[in-house]
Amino acid sequence: MSLNLPAPAVALAIGAHPDDVEFGCGATLAKWSAAGAVVHHLICTDGAKGSWDPTADVASLVLTRQAEQRAAARALGATGQCVFLDWVDGELDSGVRQRWEVAYWIRTLQPTVVLGHDPWKRYRLHPDHRHAGLLAVEGIVAARDPHFFREQALPHHRPEALLLFEADEPDHVEDVAGFADAKLAALHAHTSQLLSTMGIDESAEVHEVEAQRAAFDERTLAGLADHGRLEGVAEGEAFKLIDEL
Numbered sequence: 559m560s561l562n563l564p565a566p567a568v569a570l571a572i573g574a575h576p577d578d579v580e581f582g583c584g585a586t587l588a589k590w591s592a593a594g595a596v597v598h599h600l601i602c603t604d605g606a607k608g609s610w611d612p613t614a615d616v617a618s619l620v621l622t623r624q625a626e627q628r629a630a631a632r633a634l635g636a637t638g639q640c641v642f643l644d645w646v647d648g649e650l651d652s653g654v655r656q657r658w659e660v661a662y663w664i665r666t667l668q669p670t671v672v673l674g675h676d677p678w679k680r681y682r683l684h685p686d687h688r689h690a691g692l693l694a695v696e697g698i699v700a701a702r703d704p705h706f707f708r709e710q711a712l713p714h715h716r717p718e719a720l721l722l723f724e725a726d727e728p729d730h731v732e733d734v735a736g737f738a739d740a741k742l743a744a745l746h747a748h749t750s751q752l753l754s755t756m757g758i759d760e761s762a763e764v765h766e767v768e769a770q771r772a773a774f775d776e777r778t779l780a781g782l783a784d785h786g787r788l789e790g791v792a793e794g795e796a797f798k799l800i801d802e803l
């Protein structure tokens with residue numbers, strides 16, 4: 559188990575959907591942003607399945623979720639880009655076309671550290687999370703070697719580290735003391751997801767909404783405590799670290 563990478567100059571977090579990055583590594587990105595890192599988000603799908611309302615207008619949901627993702631990035635203090643690849647939510651694949659795009663953005667943004675879903679997490683149900691994880695891994699392989707996708711006409715780029723969140727076998731912790739509030743603020747910025755992923759029903763009575771919000775915050779903080787305990791810190795985010803890239 560290792561603790562704390564040096565704050566990178568540039569970090570690129572790759573998520574399947576708007577909000578995945580904040581759940582997986584929001585506090586770490588807030589910490590690095592405060593240390594001067596340029597933090598970018600790369601979101602693979604359009605998030606159009608993120609509603610339990612069968613009558614939802616999905617075209618406007620997509621735009622809402624992009625705006626929420628930008629607000630969440632600001633809440634983390636991130637000063638980089640939010641890039642949306644806009645693949646269909648629920649139908650993400652990790653084929654050559656998708657890999658081409660991820661490699662393009664790794665070469666363009668030149669991250670020191672890439673963060674993504676652990677594609678090898680056992681018993682994972684959501685295919686988008688698995689494919690987004692594979693795209694982070696395989697996008698790095700394509701981006702780092704000069705003969706892959708030469709038509710991109712971009713310099714190849716080899717990041718120094720890959721951190722996989724939701725890790726099946728975590729072996730690295732980032733101490734995030736002082737950055738839990740930023741993570742919570744960023745999660746709350748995904749207002750269209752309050753009901754479906756955070757259990758906050760805004761149509762309920764005010765005191766119930768308050769209680770649901772408090773319960774969500776408590777669960778999130780408990781998660782940081784659990785991750786921190788792996789390496790003896792009060793609040794942490796745990797990852798699988800791959801640094802032989």
Ligand SMILES: [Zn+2]
Nearest residue numbers: 574575578687
């Ligand atoms: Zn997701």
